[in-house]
Amino acid sequence: MTYQPIRFYQTGTFTVGNRLLPDDQRSVQANMRRTNSLNSGHRACQGCGEALGARYAIDAAMEATNRQLVAANATGCLEVFSTPYPETSWQIPWIHSLFGNAAAVATGIAAAMRVKGRDDVRVVAQGGDGGTNDIGFGCLSGMFERNDDVLYICYDNEGYMNTGVQRSSATPPAARTNTTMPLGESAGNRFGQGKYLPAIAMAHDIPYVATATVAELHDLEAKVRRAMEFRGARYIHILVPCPLGWGHGSAETIKIARLAKETGLFPVLEAEGGKLTNVSKIKKKLPVEEYLRPQQRFAHLFRDPPRRDVIDRIQQMADRNILRYRLLEDVERRA
Amino acid sequence: MLKQTEGSAAVAEAVALCRPEVICAYPISPQTHIVEALGRMVTAGRLAPCEFINVESEFAAMSVAIGASAAGVRAYTATASQGLLFMAEAVYNAAGLGLPIVMTVANRAIGAPINIWNDHSDALSQRDCGWIQLFAEDNQEALDLHIQAFRLAEELSLPVMVCMDGYILTHAYEQVDLPTQEQVDAYLPPYEPRQVLDPASPISIGAMVGPEAFMEVRYLAHAKQKQALELMPSWTDEFKRIFGRESGGLTHTYRIEDADTVVVALGSVLGTIKDTIDGMREQGVRIGALGITCFRPWPTVAVRRALADAKRIVVLEKSLAVGLGGIVSNNVAASYAGSPDLVHTVIAGLGGRAITRASLHQMFGQAVEGRLEPVTFLDLDHAAVERVLAREREQRRSGPIAESILRDLGVVGARIG
Numbered sequence: 001m002t003y004q005p006i007r008f009y010q011t012g013t014f015t016v017g018n019r020l021l022p023d024d025q026r027s028v029q030a031n032m033r034r035t036n037s038l039n040s041g042h043r044a045c046q047g048c049g050e051a052l053g054a055r056y057a058i059d060a061a062m063e064a065t066n067r068q069l070v071a072a073n074a075t076g077c078l079e080v081f082s083t084p085y086p087e088t089s090w091q092i093p094w095i096h097s098l099f100g101n102a103a104a105v106a107t108g109i110a111a112a113m114r115v116k117g118r119d120d121v122r123v124v125a126q127g128g129d130g131g132t133n134d135i136g137f138g139c140l141s142g143m144f145e146r147n148d149d150v151l152y153i154c155y156d157n158e159g160y161m162n163t164g165v166q167r168s169s170a171t172p173p174a175a176r177t178n179t180t181m182p183l184g185e186s187a188g189n190r191f192g193q194g195k196y197l198p199a200i201a202m203a204h205d206i207p208y209v210a211t212a213t214v215a216e217l218h219d220l221e222a223k224v225r226r227a228m229e230f231r232g233a234r235y236i237h238i239l240v241p242c243p244l245g246w247g248h249g250s251a252e253t254i255k256i257a258r259l260a261k262e263t264g265l266f267p268v269l270e271a272e273g274g275k276l277t278n279v280s281k282i283k284k285k286l287p288v289e290e291y292l293r294p295q296q297r298f299a300h301l302f303r304d305p306p307r308r309d310v311i312d313r314i315q316q317m318a319d320r321n322i323l324r325y326r327l328l329e330d331v332e333r334r335a
Numbered sequence: 336m337l338k339q340t341e342g343s344a345a346v347a348e349a350v351a352l353c354r355p356e357v358i359c360a361y362p363i364s365p366q367t368h369i370v371e372a373l374g375r376m377v378t379a380g381r382l383a384p385c386e387f388i389n390v391e392s393e394f395a396a397m398s399v400a401i402g403a404s405a406a407g408v409r410a411y412t413a414t415a416s417q418g419l420l421f422m423a424e425a426v427y428n429a430a431g432l433g434l435p436i437v438m439t440v441a442n443r444a445i446g447a448p449i450n451i452w453n454d455h456s457d458a459l460s461q462r463d464c465g466w467i468q469l470f471a472e473d474n475q476e477a478l479d480l481h482i483q484a485f486r487l488a489e490e491l492s493l494p495v496m497v498c499m500d501g502y503i504l505t506h507a508y509e510q511v512d513l514p515t516q517e518q519v520d521a522y523l524p525p526y527e528p529r530q531v532l533d534p535a536s537p538i539s540i541g542a543m544v545g546p547e548a549f550m551e552v553r554y555l556a557h558a559k560q561k562q563a564l565e566l567m568p569s570w571t572d573e574f575k576r577i578f579g580r581e582s583g584g585l586t587h588t589y590r591i592e593d594a595d596t597v598v599v600a601l602g603s604v605l606g607t608i609k610d611t612i613d614g615m616r617e618q619g620v621r622i623g624a625l626g627i628t629c630f631r632p633w634p635t636v637a638v639r640r641a642l643a644d645a646k647r648i649v650v651l652e653k654s655l656a657v658g659l660g661g662i663v664s665n666n667v668a669a670s671y672a673g674s675p676d677l678v679h680t681v682i683a684g685l686g687g688r689a690i691t692r693a694s695l696h697q698m699f700g701q702a703v704e705g706r707l708e709p710v711t712f713l714d715l716d717h718a719a720v721e722r723v724l725a726r727e728r729e730q731r732r733s734g735p736i737a738e739s740i741l742r743d744l745g746v747v748g749a750r751i752g
Contacts, residue, residue: 067534069534072402079543080543083542084542084545085542085543085544088539088542090539093534093536093537093538094537094538094540095402095532095539095540096540096541097432098424098428101394101395101401104394105398105399107390107398108398108399108400108401108404108410109402109403109405109532111386111399111403111408112402112403112404112407114384114386115385115386115403115408116384116407116408117384121534138391139394139395145391146388146389
């Protein structure tokens with residue numbers, strides 16, 4: 001990848017030093033010419049990770065495409081909070097059709113652009129984890145398999161937040177949602193086999209797959225830019241904490257996202273053509289408890305007596321990620 | 336150009352002449368020959384620039400068409416039966432968004448029990464989805480209706496469904512008059528979208544609409560559909576001038592001038608009905624037929640006018656409103672100035688059951704003599720039904736109904752009559 005890794009840590013903090021970078025590597029959001037594709041005034045909750053991720057991702061995509069961008073949006077929080085007509089926050093051509101078809105609608109737009117000879121116009125589809133992992137999975141897999149020229153962005157807040165916090169197949173084990181309540185012996189969402197969509201995307205051998213969190217927005221922007229250097233199906237999966245559904249403070253969204261990465265629960269990686277090409281290292285490995293404890297959706301694990309058994313199983317998931325994706329080892333970054 | 340060809344091939348030619356730009360295909364019988372033919376044309380470069388997309392489901396087919404249409408190109412797909420139901424959410428969505436997609440529905444029954452043969456259950460299940468629905472009587476009309484459908488769709492910015500009987504039309508070889516590209520170009524102007532996703536002029540499409548405006552949006556869908564009731568008849572002269580034949584319109588009447596009994600129907604069964612009427616006319620029976628070409632919007636005025644002098648009406652329909660009776664007959668009754676008791680429902684041809692001239696003759700005779708029940712199932716095997724009911728009375732675990740009936744019937748082969 002062309003992005004030059006820079007250590008943003010200054011005396012042990014996570015402060016981003018944008019001014020330390022050459023112009024072409026500075027964040028899109030730092031540029032006065034950013035498009036504000038998802039403009040202010042929308043109705044997302046305070047501290048919404050999805051709104052943050054979408055603003056950075058789409059502005060970066062706009063910059064990468066010289067503002068020749070069309071977006072298809074699945075039903076969900078992002079769609080609802082951005083377009084309470086007559087107000088719309090979208091400063092780009094944008095269409096919402098259904099919950100489960102954003103990838104297919106985007107395929108149609110991309111096909112139309114090819115027919116019109118508008119190869120310069122690029123297409124983004126976006127949705128939450130419900131619209132991606134669950135109800136939109138068939139259309140997404142079809143778009144991947146045909147290698148349609150679409151960048152699909154999943155804003156993963158690990159549940160159906162728009163309908164009032166219900167479980168999705170992206171909801172982590174033990175998490176409380178309104179359909180996985182920790183009642184009796186139950187510790188919230190049951191442990192299943194998981195449905196890690198980035199790996200499923202990679203299994204389609206599509207040109208580019210990446211994960212990111214809203215804790216590392218520079219990294220997110222770089223990945224969107226990188227995605228736009230490819231033609232064909234691309235997938236970016238962004239972890240976007242949800243203060244409402246996860247039960248953490250509105251000011252803690254970025255901290256929680258960072259903890260998801262630093263514990264190993266959410267691997268941040270890149271893959272090209274189905275092969276892993278880059279993994280963001282964990283800076284300081286933290287126990288999963290650090291991530292779980294600040295979130296009300298895991299509060300039942302920390303009552304008296306605490307559910308050490310459940311916490312241990314979640315730790316095992318993190319450890320497995322660390323091994324599988326070598327999150328702690330030094331691997332050569334792809335030049 | 337006159338050509339002896341399959342219905343599906345004729346429709347594929349008609350669609351090709353309309354210069355589609357994105358075609359979505361998902362296989363389901365009996366529409367497959369249409370998209371197969373179009374796929375061959377796209378691969379051969381005959382339709383360039385045109386994208387042919389093999390999608391993973393009918394839901395995706397309609398969704399790709401939605402994206403393509405919203406991005407400003409002419410989009411087409413075809414489906415049938417389960418496929419239409421599987422895409423239903425997107426079917427409503429395309430209408431709600433006002434996207435002029437044209438879709439062929441090769442009419443087929445809906446399961447369970449699974450059945451691939453013809454009836455109208457699929458299209459009529461979507462009668463309130465907001466699409467214009469046109470029904471072809473024969474392959475020439477199917478061909479012509481597709482050309483008219485693109486113009487109508489794009490004029491009103493509404494999607495149009497062209498319904499043709501599965502197998503009976505799609506797989507039948509008949510002589511059709513294939514128009515030239517020049518004729519179609521003269522009739523169908525290039526697509527000029529009312530709304531388009533364009534980076535040069537960004538708009539949001541598909542916003543949430545609350546109680547403050549939803550009624551108005553729905554009313555406009557209704558009002559726009561009704562505009563088709565004026566447009567379609569007004570275009571018939573132009574169509575005739577360019578193509579040299581009459582085609583389209585809202586309804587067709589057959590020998591109704593002095594008819595006491597009028598038979599109302601949709602689609603290819605009108606051919607058999609007309610033959611039967613000819614035979615009965617020879618015997619002095621005053622009987623005629625009304626064919627509904629445009630089912631949605633419902634042509635209330637045309638139907639009322641056609642039925643004004645009828646003393647009794649027989650609605651022969653290949654669909655069933657379970658628990659009520661007829662779907663089409665309810666629409667007819669609402670348009671008939673006389674007593675609804677005079678509107679008889681005859682459910683016929685479900686799942687491909689042959690509708691024979693002999694059965695029609697007998698049933699029409701009963702109608703003329705005032706002996707027809709309000710709701711009749713034509714050629715129903717009452718004994719088979721009774722056996723199932725008796726078994727259900729006798730034993731709790733009576734088994735699956737469909738399999739029980741088949742077992743009772745034994746191996747019968749293809750039953751024509």
